Amino acid sequence: MKSFKGILFIIIIMCSSAFLWYFAKPIAPIHVLNKLSHMIAGLAITGFFLVFLLSTRIKIIERWFHGLEHVYVYHKYLAILSLVFAILHGQLQKMVPNWDKVQKTPFTELAKNFGEIAQYGFIALILIALFAKFLKYEHWRIIHRLLLIPYAFGLYHVYFSSRYDLLQPTPLGIFTASTATIGFMSALYMLTMYQDMRFKHTGKITGIRKIAPSAVELQLTLDNKLPYRHGQFIFLKIFQEGLEEAPHPFSITAGDGQKIVVTIKALGDFTKKVNTMIQLNTPIAIEGPYGYLNFEAGQQQQLWIAGGVGITPFLSYLTSAPSTQNIELFYSYRGQDDTIHTEFLQDYAKNNEHFKVNLIDTTQMDRLCFADYSVPAHTSIFMCGPEKMVKRYAKQFKSHNRDVDLNYEAFKFR
Known part of the structure; x- marks a missing residue:
């Protein structure tokens, strides 16, 4: 699966943030540790901007990452990385010499308190989100939307406690204003407008x-x-x-x-x-x-692997018209209650010489393993099923051939 454009986008944005903070001129000379702390804070707030942007399900972003499930992977790890940056910023700031002697104003005092609220808010909400399997889907969605609150506090902290004048039209000021606005509007859009605008x-x-x-x-x-x-x-x-x-x-x-x-x-x-x-x-x-499971764009020789209800995207293709591609399907399921349309698959195989199906009931047979499977040349592999299964097979295939034409979608959107 190719996510190069998406990865490049993240790298460019994060590197731009680090570059602009490093070369920006502070209001007054500051200690090198304070400069580093500011740069890390900038990376944290930029990371959260990307987190909110990736959550919008914009089509061009899905294309850049070659699938929505890949967008969510980077969304998750960016949230963790940004939280680490925020915590690191707080610890570094405490180590800055004479930091408490900086002239204080009501704005700076409030900004300091807001920074602590933002940090603790991010820690609490992200930790809860990481244990999503214990939550109902609706509760998980609400927690994600609540991230807007610590983000707003964090933005106030960045603007009014910084030793850089971010309100001026400098490169850093423009970059910070742009990312902050887009990040905030992305979060607000998902919170208030997404449900009405996108379900047309x-x-x-x-x-x-x-x-x-x-x-x-x-x-x-x-x-x-x-x-x-x-x-x-x-x-x-x-x-x-x-x-x-x-x-x-x-x-x-x-x-x-x-x-x-x-x-x-x-x-x-x-x-x-x-x-x-x-x-x-x-x-x-x-x-x-x-979704990016495009069977028509695959090679003439195809290998399909489905787990449980992951058979559904393959059924969509098979029921549309008789396939002329050479397809071998491995359908893994746990007991008869977990299987769907096995009779259709068997009948299809009988009536189409280009299609072969292998039914694997893991309550009666060993689990599928492709560690020693030799993928024929010019073969496209398509997989759909639980995340652990898909990742395990992807690793097995890639261990033999790094350039294998591997296409998959996994069941995990939390």
Whole structure:
């Protein structure tokens, strides 16, 4: 997966911040330790600007990182890195000689207090977010939105406790004002406007089909056609009493754009309720599509690997038209309750000489391992499933061939 543009974007922004702080002229001469502390504070506030920008799901950013799940990876580690910078800044500032003797004003005293509030706020919220598996999805989203509060306190601290005049139109002043404004507006957009502005495709549920004890297929009929590519996913909001309205990501299993099908497996509180409570004619709204599993752009020889409900993007492609590419699918699942459409896959393999399927029930068989698997030349590999599974197989494939054509999406958006 290629994320070079996205990585380069992060490097350029962070290096620009360090460069501008290093060469900026302070209001009055300051100790070298104070200069270093200011530069690290600048990196912290710039890092949080990137954190908020990456959370907006802007299409061009998704393209730069080659997939939304990769955006979230850098979003997470940038938040941790920025927090480390903020803590380091606080510790360094205490070591600056005669720092307490600097002339104080009501603004600087308030800024100092706001800096401490911002630091503790970031620590608390980021630590809670890192333990997202213990939270309901809606609570996790609220905690992410609350990061705007310590960010606002942090910006006040940077502007009014700095030994640099950031209100002047210097290169550092312009850079700080630009990133602060974009970062703050990005966070405010996700907090107040995202839900209304981005979910433009509306419709209702016109079909419900139970396909497994813990999985249901929903047919969504949209008011306007949704252009999408097989293998992509959407964020879906369901407006039914008893179900949270927060958007959740689901792969498109089938459809023509006017009608689309999603498969929802009972994996958490929300999906369990959908599986038991969902009703016909329930209003819905969609945002997307997202995803970079492009089977049509792959090589003639393809290797597919799916885990559990990760089979859905592959089903979208197979149900669209008979495949002329040579495909071998490994479908791993844990027991019959975890499997989806195995009969369809077996029938498809019988009727299409270009397609081969391997069903792996891990309750009866050993887990898949590709450590010794030899990938034929000119083969594209596509994977979809739980994050741990996808990362494990990606590592195994790359250990044999660094240039392998590897395309994947993992189930983790927290």
